[in-house]
Amino acid sequence: MTFRVxxxxxxxxxxxxxVVGKRAVLVDDNKDVLKPWRRKVAAASDIGHTxxxxVFVAAVFYMPRPKRPKFSLPGVKPDLDKLMRALGDGMTDGGLLADDSRIVSQFIHKRYASDSNPPGVRVLVMEAGEET
Structure with missing residues (x-):
């Protein structure tokens, strides 16, 4: 299955x-932008199948191109592994994955966005076989 966000x-x-009262509380330090992104991923990956x-996941993250890029590829923050963590959690939130621990193989890229590929992510998820 494929989808785009x-x-x-x-x-x-x-x-x-x-600590709040006698309870320890953990929150994401970028929750104001992370929560809406994960909701978009969850909505796009909610296809009625879990x-x-x-599974094998292939993802290409298209990042906005700065006015003066340092490199020809986006070799700057954000980290690719942290982008993938948000994607995996969003797919779990949307019900596509029973848990993101089901991802046993992945192929991920960061590229600059273009007219044909605006900012976002393209994703392929498929059952993993012995050969993946």
Missing amino acids: DGVPVPQGSKKGF FTGP
Whole structure:
């Protein structure tokens, strides 16, 4: 199955911890932008099917091009692994994956957005076989 999420991809950030009363609370330090991004991923990946076994995920994140890019490819923040963490959690939130621990193989890229590929992410998810 394939899907696309439009918008600037947001990485799963670090956690902040604090105490409320006698309870410890953890929150994402970028929750104001992360939560809407994960909701978009969840909505796009909600196809009425849940992968319960091992899966292969291929994803291409299209990042906005700065006015003066440092490199020809987006070798700058955000980190690719943190973008993938947000994607995996969003697919779990949307019910596409029983849990993002089901991802056993992945092929991920960061590229600059263009007219034909605006900011966002293109995703392929398929059952993993022994050969993946």
